[in-house]
Amino acid sequence: MKPATAPSALKVQAALGERFEVLEFDASTRTAADAAAVVGCTVAQIAKSLVFRAQGGRPVLVVASGIHRVEEKRIAALVGEPITRADANFVREATGFAIGGVPPVGHTTAPVVLIDEGLMGFGEIWAAAGTPNAVFRLTPADLVELTRGRVAAVALK
Numbered sequence: 001m002k003p004a005t006a007p008s009a010l011k012v013q014a015a016l017g018e019r020f021e022v023l024e025f026d027a028s029t030r031t032a033a034d035a036a037a038v039v040g041c042t043v044a045q046i047a048k049s050l051v052f053r054a055q056g057g058r059p060v061l062v063v064a065s066g067i068h069r070v071e072e073k074r075i076a077a078l079v080g081e082p083i084t085r086a087d088a089n090f091v092r093e094a095t096g097f098a099i100g101g102v103p104p105v106g107h108t109t110a111p112v113v114l115i116d117e118g119l120m121g122f123g124e125i126w127a128a129a130g131t132p133n134a135v136f137r138l139t140p141a142d143l144v145e146l147t148r149g150r151v152a153a154v155a156l157k
């Protein structure tokens, strides 16, 4: 474990500021399960970044607990437009990051942000930080503040 060195991780560190520390690991943090194993938290405490595309073309970032599947109908209802799952190219274009490293901050295009209410009860959570082996620790309140996202019921029941 070491502070960020990769350009994408440094970009996230710059967007976050000094209150947060981007950490790079030798092992993969590409998936929620990988990240939980590496940092030593539960999979539920991993804030995964899912990108959708609203009909008008706007990116929608859903930050969800690692144990939840997101219900697309709920996302569409919350956004007020039909949405589709983003493919890898759209994720890269809209956020500036590749799948597996998409952070909740520092995107190319300001996304609509929805935050899974299931993340809100934890003392600390971890999110991707630009690369598939970089993460940072934050609180749920930090996540809301950083993203100015809307906390909502997005999980598949």
Ligand code: 5CA
Pocket: 029, 030, 031, 032, 035, 046, 047, 048, 049, 050, 085, 086, 087, 088, 099, 100, 101, 102, 126, 127, 128, 129, 131, 132, 135
């Ligand atoms: N670094 C970890 C957590 S800290 C991470 O980024 N996990 S993640 O879950 O937020 O990112 C991977 C997510 O990208 C998966 O949950 C999945 O929803 C999405 N994804 C994976 N493959 C694809 C794909 N081919 N197209 C679109 N989305 C994908």
